[in-house]
Amino acid sequence: GAVVSQHPSWVICKSGTSVKIECRSLDFQATTMFWYRQFPKQSLMLMATSNEGSKATYEQGVEKDKFLINHASLTLSTLTVTSAHPEDSSFYICSARLAGRGNEQFFGPGTRLTVL
Amino acid sequence: TQLLEQSPQFLSIQEGENLTVYCNSSSVFSSLQWYRQEPGEGPVLLVTVVTGGEVKKLKRLTFQFGDARKDSSLHITAAQPGDTGLYLCAGRKNYGQNFVFGPGTRLSVLP
Numbered sequence: 001g002a003v004v005s006q007h008p009s010w011v012i013c014k015s016g017t018s019v020k021i022e023c024r025s026l027d028f029q030a031t032t033m034f035w036y037r038q039f040p041k042q043s044l045m046l047m048a049t050s051n052e053g054s055k056a057t058y059e060q061g062v063e064k065d066k067f068l069i070n071h072a073s074l075t076l077s078t079l080t081v082t083s084a085h086p087e088d089s090s091f092y093i094c095s096a097r098l099a100g101r102g103n104e105q106f107f108g109p110g111t112r113l114t115v116l
Numbered sequence: 117t118q119l120l121e122q123s124p125q126f127l128s129i130q131e132g133e134n135l136t137v138y139c140n141s142s143s144v145f146s147s148l149q150w151y152r153q154e155p156g157e158g159p160v161l162l163v164t165v166v167t168g169g170e171v172k173k174l175k176r177l178t179f180q181f182g183d184a185r186k187d188s189s190l191h192i193t194a195a196q197p198g199d200t201g202l203y204l205c206a207g208r209k210n211y212g213q214n215f216v217f218g219p220g221t222r223l224s225v226l227p
Contacts, residue, residue: 004158034214043204043219044159093158105215107151107158 003027004096006108013084014116020080021111023094029074030096034105035067038091050077084115119143120207120218128224132194137221139205140187146210148188150179153202153220162190195225 003026013019023033031052036044048069050056056069068080077096081088091112095105121140129135139148147166151159163172165181165188172179176199178191192199202222206215 006158041222044217046214046216049214091156095158104161104164107160109158110156112156 002098002104002106004030004094004106004108006092006094006111008111009109010112010114012114012116015085016083018080018082019084019113020078021092021094021113023077023079023096023108025075025096025106028096028098030077030098031074032097033071033077034095034097035069035077035079036093036095038093038110040091044093047079081113084113086115089113089115119216120205122203122205122218122221124221125219126222126224128226129195131196131225131227133225134191134193135195135223136189136191137203137223138187138189139207139218141207142186143207143209144185145207146185147208148181148185149206149215150188150190151204151206153204154200159202159204192223195223197225197227199223200225 005024007022033050035047037047038044046059047062048056048058050069050071052071052074058064066082071077091110093110095107097105123138149164150162153159163179168183168185170181176193180189202220204220205218208215
């Protein structure tokens, strides 16, 4: 149990386009989902915390107008990278926290974004 | 500055050797987690420790939480190539807060 999926697993796009990444909790309800970015050979950097039915909380330095997060249901959160540029190329990972089990968060397999 | 420091940053060893990696902070954590991440995949939770001095074992992996809950170690006995990956520690100061990740230790076990 506690499986998190991401779609797509990888995407290549042209500079200036927008890309949407989906994060789904497949067999549980996630009141909170997290979005991370990971550059090559670096650790995970939290971008934002997404709570179902409310606005996401962004970490300092993350542009909320560029990285749009929607958490419309207890099993789905989306991250849209708007007007993507080559410097946005990265590995984007989501995680979901089980309601009532505050210590546990389960990570998706990640989405590799390459912006040409 | 990093809330969590991990050492060593890189480690390359031969199959069968033992190793220890460390996660240190000047802050006290209510809980600390260790993850392993393989290239192109998301991190996988290995263990959560919550009590100072706690020791947990997972097959050949032994995790210890410092008495003061500021540091932790991961010891691997008889490392295997399948242990290769990025080992991340993540700490949370208070229940309900988000976990903060350390920079990771990249382990390579050579056959």
